[in-house]
Amino acid sequence: MSMRLSRKKILALCMSGALVLASIPGMYVKSVAAKKNNSPVIRLNTTSIKLVKGKKKTLKVTVKNVKKLKKVTFTSKNKKVASVTAKGVIKAVKAGSTKIEVKVSYIPKSSNKVTKKTVRCTVKVTNPEDTTDVAPDLTVQATAAPVPTVYGDAGKVSGYNSEQSNYLLNINASDKVHDISDILYGIFIEDINFAADGGLYAEMVQNRSFEFTNLASDNEKHAWSDVGTVTAKVVKDDKTGCLNANNPNYIVIENKSDSDAGIANEGFLDGMSIKENTGYDFSVYAKGMDGYTGPLNVKLMNGSDVVGSGTIENVTTEWKKYELKLTSSVTSNKNVKLQVTIPKGKIAVDMVSLFPQDTYKGRKNGLRKDLAEKLEELHPGFLRFPGGCVVEGATIETRYNWKDSIGADSSGQPFEFNGTYGDVAARKQGQNIWTDERATNDKYPSFMTYGLGFYEYFQLAEDIDAVGVPVINCGKCCMGQSDGNGPSLDSAEFKQYIQDALDLVEFCRGDKTTKWGKIRIAMGHEKPFKLKYIGIGNEQWGDDFFKHYEAFVDAFNDAKKTNPALYGDIELMFTAGVDDGDSGKDVYMEAYNEAATWLKAHPDKTINDFAGAIDHHYYNEPSWFLTHTDYYDEKNYSRTTDNMTTSTYGGGMNVFLGEYAAQSNTWKAALSEAAYMTGLERNGDIVKMAAYAPLFGNLTALHWSPDLIWFNNNTVTSSVNYYVQKIFAKNAGTTLLKSDMSGATVASKPFAGKVGVGTWNTAAKFDNAKVVSNDNGKILGKDTFTKAENFSKYWEKATDGNWSVKNGKLVQSSDVTNTVAYGNQGSVAYFGNNTWKNYTYTVEATKTSGQEGFMIPFAVGDKNENYFWNIGGWNNTVSCLQKVSGGSKSGQIAGTIMSCQISEGEKYKIKIVVKDRNVKCYLDDMLYVDYTIPETEGSESYQVVSTDKTGDVIIKLVNVTGADKTFAIDVTGLGEISDEADVDVVAGQSETDDNILGKEEAVTLKSDKVTGIKDKFNYTVPKYSVTVLRIKHK
Template sequence: MARRRWRLGLTLGALLAGTLAAGPTAAAEPTDYTLSVDQARTGAKIDDSMYGVFYEDINRAADGGLYAELVQNRSFEYSTADNASYKSLTSWDTSGSAQVLNDDGRLNARNRNYLSLAGGSSVTNSGYNTGIAVTQGKRYDFSVWARSGGTGNGAAGNAPLTLTLRDASGDLAPARRVTARGGWAKYKASFTAGRTSATGRLTVASGAPVALDEISLFPRDTYKGRANGLRADLAQKVADLKPGFLRFPGGCLVNTGSHEAYDEQSGWQRKRSYQWKDTIGPVEQRATNANFWGYNQSYGLGYYEYFQFAEDTGAMPLPVVPALVTGCGQNKATDDPALLKRHIQDTLDLIEFANGPATSEWGKKRAAMGHPKPFGLTHLEVGNEENLPEEFFARFKEFRSAIEAKYPDITVISNSGPDDSGSTFDKAWQLNRDADVAMVDEHYYNSPQWFLENNDRYDSYDRKGPKVFLGEYASQGNKFSNALSEAAFMTGLERNADVVKLASYAPLLANEDYVQWKPNMIWYDNDQSWGSANYETQKLFMRNVGDEVVPSTASGTPATSGPITGAVGLSTWATSAAYDDVLVTGENGGTLLTDDFSGGDGQWSKAADKGTWAVQDGAYVQSDEAAENTLVTAGDKGWQNYDLNVKATKKAGKEGFMVAFGVKDTGNHYWWNLGGWNNTQSAVEKTVDGAKQTMVQDTTTIETGRSYDLRVEVRGRQVTLFLDGKKWGSFTDDKPAEPFRQVVTRDKATGDLIVKVVNAQGSDARTKVGLGSGSKVERNAKVTTLAADPAAENTKDATPVKPVTSTFRGVSDTFSYTFPANSVTFLRIKTG
């Protein structure tokens, strides 16, 4: 997961709105296009695995999400190491005498905490979100590890346990009873829900002293009926995509942490990197770890379950292992040869776990879990979004060398950092090309505007160079406008399927009450799930891929862009900064604005809730070090072809300062962000309707207390920037945001031509389609259309963005079709 400026998905608002301008309220005059298909030629072949899904345990995607366990903190392992608000009894209420212990009486060395209950005491779990969700008539399987005697190693006598499932209105199922006898053992029972509720509570009451651990409640109806399985509705939504691959277990989740080894004597080391061996075997013996995204992960959903899910959905498994170079804002390389050697051996063992015979050391462990047959692993990724390309690549080569020596048929995938461009991206790609790497993982989260402007991104990639795995991408929102822009971009991915071999939208899942990141493909609460507009779009593409591209061309939309126009602005992000001597001059040298703040700040407009701005000591100072996006503006929205000069000084805080130009409003502008991303780099960012994209960037950092002279020259759509009199960078913002995009593919099994057209504008696209003179085609074509208001967003209560199927009865070698405003359309045309 890339942690860019809008990484702070914790504060969303307009930043993640990501909408394109909606069409006019009255019907606009249709725009005329032509679309020509050359059936005599064949374009890129498309692999069955091209489109897949990327799973990461973010937004409570595992515990409380895809993993079907209904009890939260089932083994009392929550800790302040995971979240400052956590304690060992988080999500539990107790009555009577109850205490969490960590002593020699524990269940095992990795499951360190357990609960001691005195006779006549009880403990109640509240589950996730609003409670434990049950459905009338469905069965739920309870289990607990228990031993009689509450403290130490005592196991005297019997401990009768009463199990109840209730909500505020009363019992949800008849009570059940089990009796703990002697030492640690697993006890089971089942409930059948008498009514439906999303606010259930599970209570375990004891009639005698008892020790409890791993208190669990699972729906019997898991995906494919698997024990320790997946929540059926969420897993089915993923399966319905027909994914070509499953990348797991995450992005930032993988390449962060301390990398410390488990020490049997001193106890479990929390906040260690994600290591696959921690996640297999009996669930009560799996480690618990802190999650990078701010909560606990039980590893009940582990590598075996990921491989099994990939197999169940027909997806190619694609695990990601840490390269011992942290990313996602941490930027540290672990320099420990012994540790590196161990992680490389762990990766070789992982391949054996997936592919080895049941007689091998790790294949035997897989077989013992219930899968004697190998999983058939073919691809494996090392590392994720490292910002230290040279340090990462040195370690990557050691991983690749060891893997290829023992498993030459495994494709080892590298990466290019967290962004679509910039110095890290360029250096990483150079290293990958020079070393003849098979495949490089690219990640980017950009504005809808960027996706409309970059349909041709892969047209110029070297056909002989490393292939591309687009492992994470999304525009900044879940509105239909976001999905439209992504769909337009995907036509370019398919057109370049000889270069882009794999692609997956990200993130996949989000629990609506535990959100660290937006946008997301599938949303859910305790008992409901719904696909976003992006999900519906991805599903259309993933279920209508085809086997090969059929070359096609389309006319474009008349360009209407003029010069960059707008006012100027000043801003900060989690930083206090001072500005002085602002001067804006026109291209003819005339003064448009001058302000040394000797007369106050009357020329500037500011929002009341965006920072604390005041004139201090002859400068304009923003003093709130916690405030983000504190933009103040001055001047005329119609200004063009001007120079902006300003002095800026960082006073305190995490980052540097921002100078804005081309300002239309708070959601539409450019700003030069110096010392951004925790003062690790600088960039010019363009914001359209609240969503950002990077125009140019470098590694400039900002010193506290030092005054910097900034100059921005705007000429037409060309911008040049100077820092202390030296040219810092420049860019030309002249890429057309083409709203009409197409790709045509052929499905060899059916003989269908699949004509895919995106019309991301507020007017219909009246189109003359040519399939070639004399083409033999059936008159009737199956049509699937997604069309909605650009601002439409699917929720649990309404799904305005959903596919509509119809039949078009007018196909010939040349025919006319009108593609609706703001739509994605798939025409399946029978040929020959």
């Protein structure tokens, strides 16, 4: 309970049931009816009073259980400090302290004798607060950055000299610490940012089967336009005349003119792209109507020019698939359309398709070659698919259904069409969770054709030599974007979810005698697909999810007993929710507590019977990754189930880091990811898989950023983060070698900087901002907002917000924050000097409207480097500290999180006390935060050393500083060493480097060789770089 509520409760108790029995006129003396046999009680309303000089306050006396009150006298022990009248009115005279004695004469009920009692009250008098504003010193004190010591030339080997090096790195090649997962580095494909339809899936025609809904502009005709004088209408949900039950819509084209007329498709997003002398496979299902048997004309148009054409002759009156090849005579990325027209007549068409013939691996219904090759070049060990949130769906009805992705009927059974299974024309369209359900005219709606379905995903995994890691729905929709609803555990509907999971294993592994194995074979893949892990749910949590998950566990454990050949080595993956073990600790640790509870209830089982891995997801600022490279070290993540609920970040279960990123596509973020990956590889015994997310980004219509690979209709660019993933995966080790590095640790800096006020989707007013030095009591800056011009003089409006000074208050009147532009800061204004340290900052704040509370910055360097106290964040539920570093905002800082709700119209007194590396935050004198920055804040450089089947000693070095750094490297236990070593380097010129779509990449991976390698040598790595040295045995 807050102190505010406690005071109200106490006051209510004191005032209840009062009854005046006797009093002396003109004096506040209250007698209260007391219970029988109570002794006389003389009580003051307070024993301590604080007064400002010149102010008055009445001291009140309550008398209980007396026969008669005779006299009350008030006396001040120091009248120079405070005087008191005969009626108890205290007047503050000057600063100081005194006591007021109150003597009460009364006759008790037990006798007729006058009795006297004295009670006392302490009075403290202070001088009135100086209302004079104090302008902060705005002088910028430039401090010269220390000049780094550079000992060698970047990329060069020199003789061993520990004194001419920045760091010492000792490696024992004969000390093999543990095995590292052989599929540690992989990729995760989710259909977000049009990664599938409109991206990796090479289909060029959008809305090819006319199944889009009213969420899209032009509804079922989205992306289509009329050509010539024509009537072209979509027939919806035609159960009898449609192509098949899963594809109930089609379009009827009627041309009554004497010229060709029909429809044209504009493609996805930024349109179709074609290349000169390149072939394209066109296909369509069509049937003539009202006796039409004439031709179907197909054209590639570039503006008004025909750049490719073909004709289908003699269309029949029954649905039939027609195919032809189109060849483009030009290269164009703009104003390209596909036209389908007829002369006079009437025709129905469906499944209008156009694929480049040059797909990845030349596969039909294939993938865009340039994008798929980018995936292959990452050397991934695994491919997680298809999500992500798309697995869950905004509703349970719109979840991703793996059976729909290969063609299933309404009861979930294999759907036969045209004598076969798996035809894309027989796959029911899905609605993507990333489409805007509030829209009714969306220019870029997101639906799922399922053309890139589970079969194609497994095929892609095989093609890039990766293991497919599917994720399926657990029987609940999305908990982050929706309500998490789903069928009840005892329902037949939920049991089907479990059966679907079991059937997936059969689809991947079954032979021709099995129902679902037969479908895979019919689709063209006789050999089984590789399968070991299946994710059950995505970013789910809580008791209801745990029950759902454990129903899958029970079913698979039973299946392993009855059919060990098919299910025996399948491992399910649990989920730890939506965040890391710091800012999401409560939800995160619930998962480990549940696993421990399950193990206790099943003493005959192991943790692998519960989960082969637990799925971790987190997106944090670069500084988090730099300071958490030890996240999975055994000291933080237990290797045994005994400590799985007490270790800092859990333990006992293998980890699948299914999604992570450092919130930016800058080189600073990528370097922090590289540093973190040294920790992943070092802990590759427990971390089995890790994938950056999301994989693809498209600027035309973006759901999420940053992304690993950026593309448009004709170009693909690798982000700087991509090359970090590539260099690690290319040089993945399989065994960790013992290594120790010294000299790289960085000491933390104390809190220092400006202060401020701010909000997030909330309007508020502020008053009496003051910063006082804790060292000498000097006021460093103060603003009472009595002068409107002070705001423009001394405050920096750093982001948005409607700021003004009115009626002696600083008012921020907008309750809407531009969270796209200012998502890291909110609506804020800063005050003071960025050299301030060891200070106490006080300010009064009143919420006037909106969703949350206040964001109070402190230790502000600028809007990209600061801390802030979030009071009433997360929809007015949480108080916590957050940090903005390098323009990226952290989540809730561990150890600072408390429940908090800010009331509208109530004035709050905020106090923030910073001293060195510690900060304390008070709300109405109640301590909410007591946080100390750790002594170290990461390192200048990071390393991990491993080996693989080649026997090479693989040294990974990450330098996050702006200076070249020299490592003095001592290798023992390898025997005779080759003079030559392979070197891979990814380096940038600054932390802000970014590879821009369509431009020459600023950061890439470069390979070379160096000579002069011995068992001891110095090697200098470039500034801002990731370097891999492969030392070879002779």
